Amino acid sequence: MSLLSIGDIATRSGVAASALRFYESLGLITSVRSGGGRRYFPRSCLRRIAFIVFAQKIGYSLEEITSQLSKVDTNKSPSKANWTLLTQEWRARVRQRIEELQRLDTDLDQCIGCGCLSLERCKLSNPDDVAGRNGSGAWIWRGDAVSTSSK
Incomplete structure (x- = not known):
């Protein structure tokens, strides 16, 4: 093994x-230690790191990535079959x-871009904090259904 x-x-x-050490602490990649305690990684972890970087770029959390990579032996490069399995959810x-x-992009032109932030026309307006009943996050902007009933 190289x-x-x-x-x-x-x-x-x-x-x-520092990120590589963090990935190792999560079990995403593995290393071997020399007698002096230095970390050495198998060349195959380069592919795993590429997977991690790409997955993060499309919005996966490290927890989700850990779950996905748990399906592949940490000491091997993901094969084409592994890659297909791991990325099937990525398109969605x-x-x-x-x-x-x-x-x-549309909202920038229609609301935020105009500068008025009109409460009568603004798609992001949230009178009486109705969206707050759904929990944290940008519910209205994401287009999620907003509950209008009180808790």
Whole structure:
């Protein structure tokens, strides 16, 4: 097995060494230690790191990524079959993000872009904090149904 130092992995992956140590603490990647305690990573972890970086870019949390990668042996590069399995949910997530960005683009022109933030016309208006009953988050902007009943 070909091993690379943490500095080599950081350089090759573009991910900071501190992030690599954090990923290791979560079990996303593994290393072996030298007699002096230095971390060495199998070359195969470069593919796992690429998966982590891409998954984060499309909005997956590290908890979700951990769940996805738990299906693949940590000491091997994900195979084409693994990659297909791991990314089957990604298309739906990407489409969801595209819809959110398109909605934001439209709202910038219709409301926020005008500068008035009119409570009569604003799609984001939330009189009496009706959306607050649903919990935290941007309920109206995301297009989620907003409960109008009181708790």
